[in-house]
Amino acid sequence: xxxxxxxxxxxxxxxxxxxxxxxxxxxxxxxxxxxxxxxxxxxxxxxxxxxxxxxxxxxxxxxxxxxxxxxxxxxxxxxxxxxxxxxxxxxxxxxxxxxxxxxxxxxxxxxxxxxxxxxxxxxxxxxxxxxxxxxxxxxxxxxxxxxxxxxxxxxxxxxxxxxxxxxxxxxxxxxxxxxxxxxxxxxxxxxxxxxxxxxxxxxxxxxxxxxxxxxxxxxxxxxxxxxxxxxxxxxxxxxxxxxxxxxxxxxxxxxxxxxxxxxxxxxxxxxxxxxxxxxxxxxxxxxxxxxxxxxxxxxxxxxxxxxxxxxxxxxxxxxxxxxxxxxxxxxxxxxxxxxxxxxxxxxxxxxxxxxxxxxxxxxxxxxxxxxxxxxxxxxxxxxxxxxxxxxxxxxxxxxxxxxxxxxxxxxxxxxxxxxxxxxxxxxxxxxxxxxxxxxxxxxxxxxxxxxxxxxxxxx
Amino acid sequence: xxxxxxxxxxxxxxxxxxxxxxxxxxxxxxxxxxxxxxxxxxxxxxxxxxxxxxxxxxxxxxxxxxxxxxxxxxxxxxxxxxxxxxxxxxxxxxxxxxxxxxxxxxxxxxxxxxxxxxxxxxxxxxxxxxxxxxxxxxxxxxxxxxxxxxxxxxxxxxxxxxxxxxxxxxxxxxxxxxxxxxxxxxxxxxxxxxxxxxxxxxxxxxxxxxxxxxxxxxxxxxxxxxxxxxxxxxxxxxxxxxxxxxxxxxxxxxxxxxxxxxxxxxxxxxxxxxxxxxxxxxxxxxxxxxxxxxxxxxxxxxxxxxxxxxxxxxxxxxxxxxxxxxxxxxxxxxxxxxxxxxxxxxxxxxxxxxxxxxxxxxxxxxxxxxxx
Numbered sequence: 001x002x003x004x005x006x007x008x009x010x011x012x013x014x015x016x017x018x019x020x021x022x023x024x025x026x027x028x029x030x031x032x033x034x035x036x037x038x039x040x041x042x043x044x045x046x047x048x049x050x051x052x053x054x055x056x057x058x059x060x061x062x063x064x065x066x067x068x069x070x071x072x073x074x075x076x077x078x079x080x081x082x083x084x085x086x087x088x089x090x091x092x093x094x095x096x097x098x099x100x101x102x103x104x105x106x107x108x109x110x111x112x113x114x115x116x117x118x119x120x121x122x123x124x125x126x127x128x129x130x131x132x133x134x135x136x137x138x139x140x141x142x143x144x145x146x147x148x149x150x151x152x153x154x155x156x157x158x159x160x161x162x163x164x165x166x167x168x169x170x171x172x173x174x175x176x177x178x179x180x181x182x183x184x185x186x187x188x189x190x191x192x193x194x195x196x197x198x199x200x201x202x203x204x205x206x207x208x209x210x211x212x213x214x215x216x217x218x219x220x221x222x223x224x225x226x227x228x229x230x231x232x233x234x235x236x237x238x239x240x241x242x243x244x245x246x247x248x249x250x251x252x253x254x255x256x257x258x259x260x261x262x263x264x265x266x267x268x269x270x271x272x273x274x275x276x277x278x279x280x281x282x283x284x285x286x287x288x289x290x291x292x293x294x295x296x297x298x299x300x301x302x303x304x305x306x307x308x309x310x311x312x313x314x315x316x317x318x319x320x321x322x323x324x325x326x327x328x329x330x331x332x333x334x335x336x337x338x339x340x341x342x343x344x345x346x347x348x349x350x351x352x353x354x355x356x357x358x359x360x361x362x363x364x365x366x367x368x369x370x371x372x373x374x375x376x377x378x379x380x381x382x383x384x385x386x387x388x389x390x391x392x393x394x395x396x397x398x399x400x401x402x403x404x405x406x407x408x409x410x411x412x413x414x415x416x417x418x419x420x421x422x423x424x425x426x427x428x429x430x431x432x433x434x435x436x437x438x439x440x441x442x443x444x445x446x447x448x449x450x451x452x453x454x455x456x457x458x459x
Numbered sequence: 460x461x462x463x464x465x466x467x468x469x470x471x472x473x474x475x476x477x478x479x480x481x482x483x484x485x486x487x488x489x490x491x492x493x494x495x496x497x498x499x500x501x502x503x504x505x506x507x508x509x510x511x512x513x514x515x516x517x518x519x520x521x522x523x524x525x526x527x528x529x530x531x532x533x534x535x536x537x538x539x540x541x542x543x544x545x546x547x548x549x550x551x552x553x554x555x556x557x558x559x560x561x562x563x564x565x566x567x568x569x570x571x572x573x574x575x576x577x578x579x580x581x582x583x584x585x586x587x588x589x590x591x592x593x594x595x596x597x598x599x600x601x602x603x604x605x606x607x608x609x610x611x612x613x614x615x616x617x618x619x620x621x622x623x624x625x626x627x628x629x630x631x632x633x634x635x636x637x638x639x640x641x642x643x644x645x646x647x648x649x650x651x652x653x654x655x656x657x658x659x660x661x662x663x664x665x666x667x668x669x670x671x672x673x674x675x676x677x678x679x680x681x682x683x684x685x686x687x688x689x690x691x692x693x694x695x696x697x698x699x700x701x702x703x704x705x706x707x708x709x710x711x712x713x714x715x716x717x718x719x720x721x722x723x724x725x726x727x728x729x730x731x732x733x734x735x736x737x738x739x740x741x742x743x744x745x746x747x748x749x750x751x752x753x754x755x756x757x758x759x760x761x762x763x764x765x766x767x768x769x770x771x772x773x774x775x776x777x778x779x780x781x782x783x784x785x786x787x788x789x790x791x792x793x794x795x796x797x798x799x800x801x802x803x804x805x806x807x808x809x810x811x812x813x814x815x816x817x818x819x820x821x822x823x824x825x826x827x828x829x830x831x
Contacts, residue, residue, distance in 0.1 A: 177703060190820040193822045203494070371706070372705045382823075426758065429814050
């Protein structure tokens with residue numbers, strides 16, 4: 001099986017594709033990352049998300065990831081800014097993109113409170129970009145060392161990005177094929193009327209049929225856009241759809257940079273001619289670069305050693321195998337996915353849930369039988385508390401934080417319970433966690449969490 | 460050929476981004492046909508509840524301040540009685556506006572400045588005896604506002620005769636009078652600033668932010684309504700009843716411990732929040748969150764969410780009414796009753812904090828959300 005895939009890859013290995021799409025992708029990704037990181041800083045989120053909180057919710061197996069002090073965190077973001085600039089202009093590219101990947105992923109691993117598919121997507125893209133020679137054309141690296149310049153790369157170097165984007169859209173579409181989205185028009189029938197103050201279309205958003213239209217169009221868009229972008233005949237109209245669709249979501253929902261990132265990176269689907277024209281155009285603006293990079297009088301081909309190739313192929317096969325399987329891991333868990341969220345993350349599930357919760361934690365002294373209710377805000381920020389209250393693994397982590405804190409205060413083996421109420425897609429709140437379970441004794445794992453109460457639809 | 464398509468696409472992109480950037484300050488939102496009239500709700504709440512509430516509260520603070528001036532000029536038992544009465548009235552009026560801690564009130568840190576309790580008696584005593592203090596600092600919060608006056612007017616003597624002595628013949632009488640005046644002056648300045656903003660520019664801002672995100676007026680109202688509701692649940696009832704201290708009760712941590720009107724204030728406070736929810740005022744029953752939830756057809760446990768919330772307001776009120784002032788005594792003698800009230804408040808917390816915003820799509824935290 002593995003050999004077969006490897007063989008397929010070697011077919012993709014002939015350096016017969018022009019490198020221009022990679023150079024454009026490098027600049028598009030680098031520049032939009034620069035904007036994203038600067039925006040994050042200007043919003044004060046480095047402080048709010050990574051410096052202010054006393055505790056953090058790390059990912060399973062990543063509890064060694066700790067935030068740095070204020071100075072260190074800002075330094076990390078300074079490095080991200082520099083790395084984004086270097087990636088954009090193509091200077092010390094491999095070091096820059098590797099640094100970006102590592103620093104960005106580290107920041108994301110500090111606290112799952114801030115987890116977004118967008119951030120995961122950025123990490124994945126940055127990882128893939130480490131593997132390709134994106135700065136060997138139209139870059140400062142080439143200006144610096146002209147002999148680095150190449151004009152042709154194997155097609156896998158470009159196609160891995162198309163594949164990745166295809167998977168993102170397609171899985172996002174698959175995840176919409178369910179009752180809540182298609183039949184109940186949830187959560188859009190809640191979210192769209194919330195934007196009824198918008199000019200021009202505000203009134204429309206309160207209509208139920210508009211919510212259905214959005215749901216069905218959204219699912220159809222996600223499922224088909226990958227195919228439409230791949231097909232040269234439909235590509236232009238598909239890209240127009242990408243722009244309209246993402247701008248519409250940007251307008252209605254608070255989803256930050258994601259729409260713009262997608263609009264930028266899906267340019268990679270265009271033909272190499274289009275990309276060469278983009279580069280020519282940019283070259284005309286920066287006339288200095290123009291003199292050396294856009295004329296391809298000598299063709300040179302991307303060559304790498306067999307051992308390097310082997311490493312890259314292995315990484316790619318591993319990566320895409322994981323990408324294909326990860327979104328289906330939820331099938332291994334019982335219960336309603338949106339309710340338990342077991343196997344929910346890292347699966348391109350977006351905009352599927354309007355979920356809210358309130359949780360009261362109680363710490364009981366087993367010696368005296370006396371118990372105390374926790375004021376969550378004494379431990380967590382508002383953002384952490386609201387994310388925690390609907391996600392079982394975070395509830396468990398917070399219970400452990402409380403157990404450790406009360407242990408330190410001299411209570412031996414404190415009993416920590418959670419009285420937790422959650423509402424999902426307009427269901428109305430109901431008990432979420434078994435209030436009798438001593439969460440201090442429960443360990444996180446990939447197993448099903450038996451102390452999550454099943455979701456009963458009683459409406 | 461293809462590149463030609465990129466240009467218009469980029470232009471559209473930039474134009475949309477520019478449109479995005481200025482949409483907040485742009486055209487004024489009109490209320491929509493079939494959807495809920497959020498602007499109408501904001502109008503009702505600001506015109507009939509918030510502004511009249513502030514007007515009446517500010518007047519009571521002015522009268523409290525002049526009672527203090529009169530008392531300080533020549534303290535006697537009648538003036539002390541008058542002062543105590545005006546204090547109680549102002550503290551009662553405060554309950555009606557405690558919720559609105561956004562915009563102008565947030566600029567003044569109104570809620571924590573006026574009502575951080577229990578009062579820090581040691582700090583007040585030290586301040587009075589030294590005669591030098593900085594009430595603008597954060598650590599001074601428990602030594603100022605209504606809780607400080609509550610202590611200074613009711614807590615420094617066994618009866619009014621003993622209290623009067625503290626302002627007449629006591630060696631620190633002058634310092635004490637000065638402290639009382641200083642605390643009152645801060646309250647007066649802050650509420651006067653808040654009222655003047657609400658009487659001039661702020662209502663326009665309030666009505667214009669008619670969305671549902673964190674910075675919108677509905678978002679801020681929802682957030683503060685919940686924060687304030689938790690003040691009732693945690694600070695007025697829970698903490699004194701020992702819910703957060705392994706069952707050890709702290710009767711002296713109730714609101715208005717010295718004037719012994721705790722329960723009366725809590726009932727007014729709860730009623731105020733209920734009125735905001737219902738859009739209920741002297742002008743009648745206008746648009747409120749209840750109408751909003753009804754129009755969104757929000758459900759809870761098979762019935763309507765609005766019914767559940769309205770019922771729970773009634774339940775919580777009934778449980779509180781079953782108690783009697785002084786609340787501190789009830790905590791010692793009737794903890795079961797106090798705990799029952801607490802439990803009723805707790806369920807309402809869930810409905811107001813989780814069900815209501817979730818049913819209306821109101822964002823209550825900042826940060827990006829997952830998009831498509």
